[in-house]
Amino acid sequence: MSTIELFWPAMTAGLLVALVAGPLGSLLVWRRLAYFGDSLSHAALLGVGLSLLLSIPGWVGISLVCVVVALLLGLLLKQPELASDTLLTILATTALSLGLIVIGFVDGIRVDLMAYLFGDLLSLSPQDLPILLAGTAFVLALLFWQWRGLVLASINEEMAAIDGVPVARLRLLLLILLALTVTAAMKVVGVLLITALLIIPAAAARRLSRTPEQMAVFATLIGMLAVCVGLAGSLQWDLPLGPAIVVSAALCFVLTSVLRQRRNA
Numbered sequence: 001m002s003t004i005e006l007f008w009p010a011m012t013a014g015l016l017v018a019l020v021a022g023p024l025g026s027l028l029v030w031r032r033l034a035y036f037g038d039s040l041s042h043a044a045l046l047g048v049g050l051s052l053l054l055s056i057p058g059w060v061g062i063s064l065v066c067v068v069v070a071l072l073l074g075l076l077l078k079q080p081e082l083a084s085d086t087l088l089t090i091l092a093t094t095a096l097s098l099g100l101i102v103i104g105f106v107d108g109i110r111v112d113l114m115a116y117l118f119g120d121l122l123s124l125s126p127q128d129l130p131i132l133l134a135g136t137a138f139v140l141a142l143l144f145w146q147w148r149g150l151v152l153a154s155i156n157e158e159m160a161a162i163d164g165v166p167v168a169r170l171r172l173l174l175l176i177l178l179a180l181t182v183t184a185a186m187k188v189v190g191v192l193l194i195t196a197l198l199i200i201p202a203a204a205a206r207r208l209s210r211t212p213e214q215m216a217v218f219a220t221l222i223g224m225l226a227v228c229v230g231l232a233g234s235l236q237w238d239l240p241l242g243p244a245i246v247v248s249a250a251l252c253f254v255l256t257s258v259l260r261q262r263r264n265a
Helices: 003-031 034-054 058-076 084-104 113-118 126-145 147-155 157-162 167-189 191-206 212-237 241-264
Strands: none
Touching: 003 034, 003 126, 003 147, 003 167, 003 191, 003 212, 034 058, 034 084, 034 113, 034 167, 034 191, 058 084, 058 167, 113 191, 126 147, 126 167, 147 157, 147 167, 157 167, 167 191, 167 241, 191 212, 191 241, 212 241
């Protein structure tokens, strides 16, 4: 297999994930909900384990588990007894541990945990792309449809509720969309780095943007740039692909910080 045949499905998949991660990550940054990404990404490993144990397609198990965890998160965060970060930490660590335990029960199948933890984008085949494309289109369509309400709820939930925005329903929608994105991004950067792909480009874009729409577009472009640079670095220097993409995004964050400091000087 030639280098082009190996890399074009990886490049396409990475760009599709970045296309969704940009606006979704921007909403998470506005809402200060980075912990949600961590919780759902850790739950994805439980989905992997159940998929292997039940012999079902991996994306099916991961999607189902992430959606269930997203619904559970929505219910738990209504409980006033514990702080949200405490609940999220409990749920994330429990889901990750359960995932490792379930994988330990899988017999006769060699499990490459490093691929699940840090991504294995190069293992994608052209046959995987239609499902990813359909999922990307579905998430983007829902984001576009509910964008105004999601932005208003992210800026100030109380004011949005007064204006008639269905805040609780939109919070649940955001969690479900995040669950679906985590399912797709797991192949790109792995369980441990998914949140970085969502948050770092959005945080970098925030320094350059004046409107929510600008931030979403810039976050998408930065995420796509990080995917391209990470893939190029992996090809040139044989780097692990998932970490290379995240480091590229982090470099973009540093560059935007420098640009903002010079602009304000």
